[in-house]
Amino acid sequence: xxxxxxxxxxxxxxxxxxxxxxxxxxxxxxxxxxxxxxxxxxxxxxxxxxxxxxxxxxxxxxxxxxxxxxxxxxxxxxxxxxxxxxxxxxxxxxxxxxxxxxxxxxxxxxxxxxxxxxxxxxxxxxxxxxxxxxxxxxxxxxxxxxxxxxxxxxxxxxxxxxxxxxxxxxxxxxxxxxxxxxxxxxxxxxxxxxxxxxxxxxxxxxxxxxxxxxxxxxxxxxxxxxxxxxxxxxxxx
Amino acid sequence: xxxxxxxxxxxxxxxxxxxxxxxxxxxxxxxxxxxxxxxxxxxxxxxxxxxxxxxxxxxxxxxxxxxxxxxxxxxxxxxxxxxxxxxxxxxxxxxxxxxxxxxxxxxxxxxxxxxxxxxxxxxxxxxxxxxxxxxxxxxxxxxxxxxxxxxxxxxxxxxxxxxxxxxxxxxxxxxxxxxxxxxxxxxxxxxxxxxxxxxxxxxxxxxxxxxxxxxxxxxxxxxxxxxxxxxxxxxxxxxxxxxxxxxxxxxx
Numbered sequence: 046x047x048x049x050x051x052x053x054x055x056x057x058x059x060x061x062x063x064x065x066x067x068x069x070x071x072x073x074x075x076x077x078x079x080x081x082x083x084x085x086x087x088x089x090x091x092x093x094x095x096x097x098x099x100x101x102x103x104x105x106x107x108x109x110x111x112x113x114x115x116x117x118x119x120x121x122x123x124x125x126x127x128x129x130x131x132x133x134x135x136x137x138x139x140x141x142x143x144x145x146x147x148x149x150x151x152x153x154x155x156x157x158x159x160x161x162x163x164x165x166x167x168x169x170x171x172x173x174x175x176x177x178x179x180x181x182x183x184x185x186x187x188x189x190x191x192x193x194x195x196x197x198x199x200x201x202x203x204x205x206x207x208x209x210x211x212x213x214x215x216x217x218x219x220x221x222x223x224x225x226x227x228x229x230x231x232x233x234x235x236x237x238x239x240x241x242x243x244x245x246x247x248x249x250x251x252x253x254x255x256x257x258x259x260x261x262x263x264x265x266x267x268x269x270x271x272x273x274x275x276x277x278x279x280x281x282x
Numbered sequence: 283x284x285x286x287x288x289x290x291x292x293x294x295x296x297x298x299x300x301x302x303x304x305x306x307x308x309x310x311x312x313x314x315x316x317x318x319x320x321x322x323x324x325x326x327x328x329x330x331x332x333x334x335x336x337x338x339x340x341x342x343x344x345x346x347x348x349x350x351x352x353x354x355x356x357x358x359x360x361x362x363x364x365x366x367x368x369x370x371x372x373x374x375x376x377x378x379x380x381x382x383x384x385x386x387x388x389x390x391x392x393x394x395x396x397x398x399x400x401x402x403x404x405x406x407x408x409x410x411x412x413x414x415x416x417x418x419x420x421x422x423x424x425x426x427x428x429x430x431x432x433x434x435x436x437x438x439x440x441x442x443x444x445x446x447x448x449x450x451x452x453x454x455x456x457x458x459x460x461x462x463x464x465x466x467x468x469x470x471x472x473x474x475x476x477x478x479x480x481x482x483x484x485x486x487x488x489x490x491x492x493x494x495x496x497x498x499x500x501x502x503x504x505x506x507x508x509x510x511x512x513x514x515x516x517x518x519x520x521x522x523x524x525x526x527x528x529x530x531x532x533x534x
Contacts, residue, residue: 177372180332184366185386185434188358195389199376280420281375 054244058251062235066259068148069230072223073216075152080159080212087160088167089193102164109161114154115222121154122147122226148230151223158219159212166208170201174281203277210267214260221256231255283308283473284329284442289338289349291324298324299335300497306442306475306490311468313484314477315508316494317520322477323369325494326444329475330364331357343441362390365435369447371427373419373434379406380415383434391438398437405433409463425456432463436472443467445476461487481526485509493517 087106090098109117129142174197182192224232232252239248284306291299298321306312314322327333329340335349342363347356365386373382383402387393393401406412409429419427428448435443448464449457461483468474468487478484484491484505491508493501493516501514509526512518 175372177368177370178374180327180366181368181372181374183332183361184330184364184368185438186358186361186390187386188390191389195385196374196376277376280418282420 051244051247055247055251057238058235058248059255061237062231062251062255065229065231065234068228069217069220072148072151072155072220073213076155076159076216077213079156080163083160084163084167087164088171091168092171106161106164109157114158114219115225117154117158118151118222118226121150125150147226147228150226151228155216155219159216163212166205170205173204174200200281203274206274207271210271213267214263217260217263218256283343285341287339289328289335291328291333291335298497302499304492304499304502306473308473309471310490311474311488312490312492313488314475314492314494315484320494321497322494323446326446326475326477329444330361330366363441364444365438365440366444366446367431367435367448369450371431373427373430375419378416378418379411379430382430383437386434387437401437405436409433424452425459428452428460429463436467442473442475445474447477447479449480481524493520
């Protein structure tokens with residue numbers, strides 16, 4: 046340990062971490078994607094007070110909102126570790142937990158969390174659409190489904206966009222926690238060289254820098270999307 | 283052509299309609315008068331099932347529905363006999379003027395898009411908006427929005443158009459323009475049911491007036507019978523409080 050900060054080694058960590066950027070991107074993208082789909086379904090169920098399902102989801106959302114991300118990841122990891130092999134055996138598939146890409150577990154756990162989180166922001170957005178819009182849609186013979194698809198959701202979505210963008214950034218960062226369940230993401234990637242010689246300061250700094258660059262770049266891109274939707278919000282406000 | 287029998291509707295403990303019945307012939311223009319809270323808006327909203335009545339039978343054209351055993355399919359079919367113009371216009375905020383008119387035609391009426399656009403352009407021109415086809419509702423004034431609202435209802439060629447206080451949210455100077463458009467529509471022979479607080483307009487446009495109070499029909503008849511020859515105390519006191527002044531259209 047000659048110097049406090051070995052710059053060449055830092056670069057090495059940077060390269061190793063940066064190679065894993067796609068892992069974080071697809072974990073985040075998949076979680077937000079599933080989160081949007083299930084979040085919208087949950088939001089619709091709750092806004093329209095579907096019998097039985099609506100109270101179930103109300104409780105589920107309340108409970109799961111209080112679960113830390115890391116706990117969710119670990120629970121799903123442990124569940125998979127215990128039952129994945131049994132299930133595969135049952136169906137006679139020759140595929141074991143060791144072969145399983147752990148990123149899939151991360152995606153499932155994070156999808157659950159983003160479904161819950163996004164359902165709340167979609168619910169708010171749906172509630173902000175004036176009741177007269179439904180009346181008008183029904184009065185020109187649209188069915189409930191058509192009213193939702195062509196009138197209500199197009200008005201509600203722009204309102205949810207800022208929260209959605211925030212969520213995407215949040216999911217990129219939550220990817221760092223996926224390192225805990227042995228997903229080799231930016232964090233684990235940057236630490237691979239450090240594991241050999243215990244120069245963790247360089248590894249962690251490299252990971253931090255990569256995260257920052259990825260998030261800042263993404264934020265710029267998302268800002269463009271937000272601006273585009275801001276004009277849509279003006280239409281319905 | 284329209285027959286309503288024993289229509290009842292309650293919101294919680296509040297019995298808004300207490301068994302209302304009336305009939306409207308083809309080509310009739312019927313106005314519904316009454317104080318706020320008398321149930322007139324609820325009544326016309328029941329006709330196209332934006333509000334579900336608790337009891338009663340509604341017949342529009344050849345379609346009869348019983349409130350106690352109506353199905354989703356019947357609701358859609360009943361709505362296809364009607365169109366509505368709203369007090370707060372309620373244009374689709376995410377769509378421009380042209381799309382506001384075509385949306386129902388394309389999705390609900392299953393009319394091909396080019397044909398729907400032709401119909402919409404034609405109607406928007408008739409209401410004087412051919413220059414604003416691409417404008418979104420937030421770019422239009424209240425009067426312009428209501429013109430689109432009327433065009434949207436006309437486009438569906440319904441058996442009856444329901445007007446729910448179409449000028450109540452408008453500035454006094456544009457009310458006249460909208461009323462003139464409605465009068466022109468009435469002259470073209472479309473059956474209409476109008477809820478309004480514009481007494482002179484009601485007197486001149488309709489051939490049938492229904493006065494409703496506390497969820498019941500107090501009086502119905504020709505405008506002359508209700509406005510000038512009413513024997514009902516409730517009608518008289520309502521008309522005395524409204525600013526209706528009978529002005530003959532000609533002097534001897």
